[in-house]
Each structure stands twice: as C-alpha cells, then as structure tokens.
Amino acid sequence: MFVLRFLQTVLLALSQLRANKGRSFLTALGVIIGVASVTAVVAALTGMKEFVLGEFESVGAKYVYIDGTVPPEMENKVSWLDVQLQLDEIDELAEYASSIEHISPQWRLTVDVAVNAERLQNVRALGIRPEWHDVETRSVILGRPFNANDDQDRLNVCLINDKAIEELNLDKDPIGESIFIAGRHFQIVGVVETKAVSAMFGGGTPQTEVFVPFGTAMKLNPRGWINMAGGMMRDTSDAENTKAEIRYILRKSRGLKPDEPDTFVVEVLQTYIDQFNSIAGGITAIAGGVVSISLLVGGVGIMNIMLVSVSERTREIGLRKAVGARPGIVLLQFLVEAVTLCVAGGFIGLVVGQLLTLAVQSIPGAALDGAVIPGWAIAVAFIFSAGTGVLFGMFPAIKAARLDPIEALRHE
Amino acid sequence: MTITIRQLHKVYRIGDERVHALRGVDIEIKKNEFVAIMGASGSGKSTLMNILGCLDKPTRGAYTLNGKPTHKMGAAELAAVRNKEIGFVFQSFELLPRATAVQNVMLPLIYSKKGWLGARRRAKKALERVGLGDRMGHRPSQMSGGQRQRVAVARALVNEPSILLADEPTGNLDSTTSEEILRLFKALHDDGQTIVIVTHEEDIAGHSERIIRLRDGRVISDLPTHQDPVHREWVQKAAATLHTMAAQTRSVESSQTAGAGA
Ligand SMILES: Nc1ncnc2c1ncn2[C@@H]1O[C@H](COP(=O)(O)OP(=O)(O)OP(=O)(O)O)[C@@H](O)[C@H]1O
Ligand SMILES: [Mg+2]
Numbered sequence: 255m256f257v258l259r260f261l262q263t264v265l266l267a268l269s270q271l272r273a274n275k276g277r278s279f280l281t282a283l284g285v286i287i288g289v290a291s292v293t294a295v296v297a298a299l300t301g302m303k304e305f306v307l308g309e310f311e312s313v314g315a316k317y318v319y320i321d322g323t324v325p326p327e328m329e330n331k332v333s334w335l336d337v338q339l340q341l342d343e344i345d346e347l348a349e350y351a352s353s354i355e356h357i358s359p360q361w362r363l364t365v366d367v368a369v370n371a372e373r374l375q376n377v378r379a380l381g382i383r384p385e386w387h388d389v390e391t392r393s394v395i396l397g398r399p400f401n402a403n404d405d406q407d408r409l410n411v412c413l414i415n416d417k418a419i420e421e422l423n424l425d426k427d428p429i430g431e432s433i434f435i436a437g438r439h440f441q442i443v444g445v446v447e448t449k450a451v452s453a454m455f456g457g458g459t460p461q462t463e464v465f466v467p468f469g470t471a472m473k474l475n476p477r478g479w480i481n482m483a484g485g486m487m488r489d490t491s492d493a494e495n496t497k498a499e500i501r502y503i504l505r506k507s508r509g510l511k512p513d514e515p516d517t518f519v520v521e522v523l524q525t526y527i528d529q530f531n532s533i534a535g536g537i538t539a540i541a542g543g544v545v546s547i548s549l550l551v552g553g554v555g556i557m558n559i560m561l562v563s564v565s566e567r568t569r570e571i572g573l574r575k576a577v578g579a580r581p582g583i584v585l586l587q588f589l590v591e592a593v594t595l596c597v598a599g600g601f602i603g604l605v606v607g608q609l610l611t612l613a614v615q616s617i618p619g620a621a622l623d624g625a626v627i628p629g630w631a632i633a634v635a636f637i638f639s640a641g642t643g644v645l646f647g648m649f650p651a652i653k654a655a656r657l658d659p660i661e662a663l664r665h666e
Numbered sequence: 667m668t669i670t671i672r673q674l675h676k677v678y679r680i681g682d683e684r685v686h687a688l689r690g691v692d693i694e695i696k697k698n699e700f701v702a703i704m705g706a707s708g709s710g711k712s713t714l715m716n717i718l719g720c721l722d723k724p725t726r727g728a729y730t731l732n733g734k735p736t737h738k739m740g741a742a743e744l745a746a747v748r749n750k751e752i753g754f755v756f757q758s759f760e761l762l763p764r765a766t767a768v769q770n771v772m773l774p775l776i777y778s779k780k781g782w783l784g785a786r787r788r789a790k791k792a793l794e795r796v797g798l799g800d801r802m803g804h805r806p807s808q809m810s811g812g813q814r815q816r817v818a819v820a821r822a823l824v825n826e827p828s829i830l831l832a833d834e835p836t837g838n839l840d841s842t843t844s845e846e847i848l849r850l851f852k853a854l855h856d857d858g859q860t861i862v863i864v865t866h867e868e869d870i871a872g873h874s875e876r877i878i879r880l881r882d883g884r885v886i887s888d889l890p891t892h893q894d895p896v897h898r899e900w901v902q903k904a905a906a907t908l909h910t911m912a913a914q915t916r917s918v919e920s921s922q923t924a925g926a927g928a
Contacts, residue, residue, distance in 0.1 A: 262776065273764060569760070570762060573760045573762070573773075574773065574777070575745060575748075576719075576721055576748060576754060576760075577748065577749060577754075577773050577774040577777060577821070578745050578746065578748045578749020578750070578774055578777040578778065578825075579745060579777045580741075580742045580745040580746065580777070581741050581742060581745070582742065583777060658722075659721045659722075660716050660721045660722045663721075663756070663760065
C-alpha cells in the first residue's frame with residue numbers, strides 16, 4: 255500500500271516536471287554542470303593515476319634501490335669512494351634482510367665492444383649476479399640467464415640486448431657467437447629484452463647494453479666499484495619496514511654511531527607510489543570540495559524554483575488538501591519532485607561527464623587514455639544529487655505541506 | 667445525527683483587528699436532509715460552510731460529524747475526514763486545468779485509504795451520474811461552465827461522502843445552467859444524499875427542504891422551506907408576477923387576434 259502510494263507520488267512528481275520541461279532543465283543545470291565537471295576531473299585524475307602508476311609498475315613496485323652516498327654534513331670529511339657499497343655488505347643484506355627476496359649488486363663498466371668489423375665505443379656494461387634476473391623484470395628472449403657458475407667461475411660469458419644485435423650487426427640468433435668486450439673474448443649466452451625506460455625515470459631511446467657476470471666484471475676492472483644494488487621486496491605493503499631493516503643492517507655493518515647520518519640511501523619505489531597516491535587522493539578531495547560547492551549552488555537554484563513552484567501552485571495545493579491530501583503526502587510530493595529533479599540532473603551530468611571524459615582521452619599527448627569515471631564517483635554523484643534534492647527541497651516542501659487549505663484556495 | 671454544531675464561534679484576526687464572523691451558531695442536520703443556507707453578503711455563510719467542510723477550524727464551539735468531534739482533530743485527521751466524509755463543491759469549480767475530467771474526478775480517490783486501484787472506473791461512473799459520460803477526456807478549458815461544475819460535483823461524489831456541501835455552486839452560472847445543476851442536486855437528494863448548499867437565490871433555495879438564514883454570524887431563522895416567511899413571500903410575489911405576465915401575454919395575444927380579425 256505504502257509502496258504503491260509512493261510510486262504514485264513519484265509519477266505525479268514526474269508528470270509535474272514533464273509539464274515544465276524547459277524550466278526543469280534550466281533548474282537542474284546547476285547540478286548537471288557540477289556533476290559533469292567533477293566526474294570529468296575525477297576521470298582525468300584516474301587516467302593520470304593509471305598512467306603514472308603504470309610507469310612505476312614498469313620498474314616494479316617492489317623494487318628497492320640501495321647505493322652509497324656522502325651525506326651533506328660529511329661532504330668535506332669523506333670521499334664518495336669510501337662510502338660505496340661493499341660486496342660483503344650485499345652478502346649480509348642477502349642473508350639477513352628478511353624483507354628482501356633478491357638482491358643484486360651492479361658493477362658498472364664502460365667498455366668498447368667489437369665483433370668482426372663492427373666496433374662500438376663507450377658501451378654501458380653491467381656486472382650482475384644471477385639474482386638480477388629476479389630483481390629486474392626483464393625477460394631473456396633467447397638463450398639462458400646467468401647462473402651461479404658464471405659468477406663464481408668468472409666466466410667470459412655475456413648477455414646482450416636486441417639493440418646490440420642491431421648495432422653490432424649480429425645474427426638474428428647470436429647465441430654461442432663470440433664478441434670482444436674490453437679486448438677479451440666473450441661468448442654470448444643470452445639475449446635480454448630491451449626495456450623502454452620511460453622518460454619519467456631518465457630513459458630515452460634504447461641503447462646497446464652488455465651484461466657480464468659480477469665476478470667477471472670485477473676481474474675486468476678491479477679498481478671499479480659497486481655502482482648500486484637493486485633488490486626486490488617480499489611484500490609491497492611493507493615498504494617502510496624494508497627500508498628500516500636495510501638501514502639497520504647497513505648502519506651496523508658500517509659501525510655508524512646513533513648521531514651519525516646514513517652514508518647510503520635506500521629508496522623503495524613503493525614509497526613514491528604511496529606519496530603519489532596521497533597526492534592524487536588530495537586532488538580528489540579538492541575535486542570533491544568543488545562538487546560540494548557546485549551542488550550547493552545547484553541546490554539553491556532548485557530551492558528557489560521549488561519555492562516559486564509552491565507559490566504558483568498554491569491553489570492546486572489547496573484543492574488537493576481540500577479533497578483529502580494529508581500534509582505528509584504533500585510534503586512527499588514536493589520532496590520527490592526536488593529529488594527527482596536533482597537525480598535526473600545528476601544522471602544527465604554523468605552522461606555529459608562521460609562525453610567530457612571521452613574528449614579528455616583523445617587529447618593528443620596528454621597520456622590520459624586511461625581516463626574513466628570510477629564506479630565510486632558515479633555512486634557519490636547520485637547520492638550527493640539525491641541529498642541535495644532532500645536538503646534543498648525540504649524547505650519548500652514543508653512550506654507547501656503547512657499551507658492552510660482555505661487560504662491556499664483563496665490565493666490568486 | 668449527521669451534523670451537530672454547538673455554540674460555534676469564528677473570529678478572524680487581521681493585525682489588531684478582529685472580525686467576529688460567527689457568533690454562537692447551533693445547527694443540527696440529519697441524514698438525507700437538503701438544507702439551504704441563506705443570508706446577506708458577509709453574514710458568515712462561507713465561514714460556516716468551510717467549518718462544516720473541515721477546511722477551517724472554529725475559534726470556539728463544537729462540531730460533531732457522524733459522532734466524531736472534528737474540533738479536536740489535527741490537520742492529518744481533518745484531511746482524512748474531508749476525503750472520506752465530505753464532498754465540497756466550490757463556486758469557482760476549482761478544477762485542475764491540465765487534467766482531464768476523469769483525472770479531476772479521480773483526485774479524492776488518489777488520497778483515499780480505500781485505494782485508488784479502481785479509481786478510474788469509479789470516476790467514470792461518477793461522471794456518468796452527473797451526465798458527462800461523453801466528456802471523460804475533456805479538459806476544463808474545453809467545457810462550458812455548467813459542465814465544469816458537473817465535473818466538480820462528480821469529484822465531490824466520487825468517494826461517496828456522507829454530506830455534499832456546495833458554497834454558491836451556481837454563483838458563476840447563468841439561470842438555465844443553474845437550474846440544471848439544481849435538478850442534479852435534487853436527483854442526488856432523491857437517491858439519499860445529504861446536501862447543504864449556500865445560495866443568495868430564493869428560487870434555488872426553493873429546491874431545498876429547509877432554509878437556515880444567517881445575519882451577522884447568527885442564525886436568525888431555521889424553518890422548513892414551505893414555512894419560511896421570506897421564501898413564502900417570494901413565492902407569492904413570483905406567482906403574482908407570473909400571473910400578470912401571463913395576463914399580459916394573453917391580452918397581447920387577444921389584441922393581436924382581434925387586430926388580425928379586423
Ligand atoms: N479570511 C478572512 N479574514 C478576515 N475576515 C474574513 C475572512 N473571511 C471572511 N471574513 C469576514 O467574515 C465575515 C463573514 O464572511 P463570509 O465569507 O463567511 O461571508 P458570506 O456570508 O459567505 O458572504 P458572501 O455572500 O459575500 O459570500 C465577513 O465580514 C468577512 O469580511
Ligand atoms: Mg460566501
């Protein structure tokens with residue numbers, strides 16, 4: 255019974271709105287614009303977030319970067335060579351840091367590479383441990399990855415990337431071929447995919463890369479140093495713990511006193527992701543504030559027009575009351591009218607917002623292809639629209655409900 | 667007993683000014699009566715009707731409708747009484763301009779507890795009863811004044827009220843149309859409907875069984891129609907006028923035939 259009566263009230267309100275189509279639309283315009291602009295902003299933000307997180311993801315959210323560094327306070331006292339990571343420190347981390355799954359130091363070399371007549375100078379070469387394959391998510395597309403033997407026996411084997419195949423004019427399948435690195439014979443055992451490092455992380459056009467076992471690299475240039483170590487966290491949600499554990503182990507092994515600063519840096523990509531997420535959250539909150547304000551403005555417009563509607567229809571309200579409409583029903587009728595107006599406005603706003611989102615997606619070079627209105631934004635838009643209707647429809651509805659039937663019928 | 671009114675007072679307040687519209691009215695109206703309320707302009711007829719129709723509340727006094735003390739009711743309860751017990755016909759029809767005849771007649775059923783599931787059927791029946799079976803889908807602007815008032819009467823009847831109240835129902839109609847509406851009221855009364863109408867016209871009051879006259883918010887006479895001195899005088903005068911008119915017509919006719927014969 256109540257449901258039927260409610261449905262009927264809704265139908266009545268809808269027919270009322272339909273009778274005043276133009277005015278209803280103009281009234282809802284505030285809500286439409288508010289919802290449309292904010293959903294578009296949220297969609298663009300979502301797209302941006304997806305893009306940035308995608309960039310992070312390409313490196314790996316679990317990635318941990320460890321390197322020696324001279325703290326500013328000690329700039330004149332120690333040389334940067336004194337603070338470089340040592341192999342035993344890496345081994346210690348590998349053994350004791352339970353939050354790290356894999357760790358591989360990198361021994362960076364700049365070498366000349368030659369095959370037959372081709373000769374490349376100042377090529378970036380890295381000495382790496384087999385764990386590198388687990389840390390860097392780069393697949394071996396041909397041949398095999400490094401194994402423990404390569405490293406321990408300091409074998410003259412190497413991995414190259416496909417850019418190197420191109421530049422050195424090698425066979426499409428160069429496994430087993432031999433090349434000169436820093437004047438020595440090396441056998442190619444595998445090909446690693448060329449990774450397009452995004453511009454965000456200082457990447458650019460892919461370059462020729464050569465990888466040799468860590469031990470071999472140390473042998474090639476004994477006066478070199480560990481450029482950095484890359485690690486892999488066990489758990490993404492554990493970024494701060496991981497950092498703390500690594501710091502504890504390194505500080506202990508370096509014998510740093512409590513008042514002395516770290517002579518190394520530990521960066522976990524996840525902390526940047528967390529930071530970015532909190533910034534994005536902040537922007538979303540600001541957008542939410544904007545939607546509140548625009549809905550407020552829209553709501554005032556709706557209240558105004560509802561008041562006009564109540565005074566225009568005073569006689570009608572009087573008649574409805576005269577034939578038995580209880581105050582509660584009249585209240586409900588006007589409230590439903592305001593809510594319907596707002597929710598319809600919210601719906602149109604979402605449609606317009608979706609069109610704007612499509613437009614945003616196609617902005618060339620904005621990297622917002624992933625822009626999409628998230629489900630929660632749709633839900634919030636509807637809830638807020640309906641809330642606006644209730645909030646701003648209440649006053650006119652109460653006014654209508656409290657009209658005296660006789661005075662209302664006498665109204666001109 | 668359908669209606670019992672005891673020592674009813676109504677005082678309107680406009681700023682500091684007070685208008686004493688009803689000053690202690692006592693009336694009883696039984697089931698199936700046809701009562702006319704008469705009186706000079708400003709005597710309190712509409713004020714009384716609005717209270718009878720539960721559209722307004724008395725300042726003081728008691729109004730019992732079918733045993734229920736309406737002067738003790740709140741707005742929602744009064745609305746329910748208006749819906750169930752009362753059919754009100756206004757001088758200015760008060761139809762919704764955008765709604766068709768059927769939709770207008772359905773209005774009380776929409777707010778009725780009994781449910782509005784059979785509303786359309788009942789509304790059509792009510793329209794047939796007032797002789798508008800062929801105007802169901804017409805809007806008020808597409809109908810004559812008499813037809814509009816018939817729609818209003820159908821709306822007042824549709825929920826089978828215990829009393830039908832009409833405040834100058836023919837005030838906006840010409841005499842022929844008024845006569846039609848009154849014949850309709852009489853037919854309804856013959857079917858057992860209790861009716862109270864307010865009117866200025868003695869000929870309209872002539873259709874009733876009882877005339878209550880008001881002056882300055884008081885009942886000055888309450889008699890069966892055929893015993894009401896004012897009404898009787900009017901009837902005699904009207905008969906005399908009719909008589910002289912008939913005589914004149916006859917003499918004109920006879921002179922015409924005489925002239926023709928000459
Ligand atoms: N809403 C109101 N506010 C103030 N005074 C009112 C109001 N309604 C009626 N009155 C006064 O009450 C008195 C009775 O008015 P009412 O309308 O009942 O007269 P009536 O007999 O219906 O007159 P009419 O034949 O002209 O319709 C009048 O003096 C009128 O001025
Ligand atoms: Mg009056």
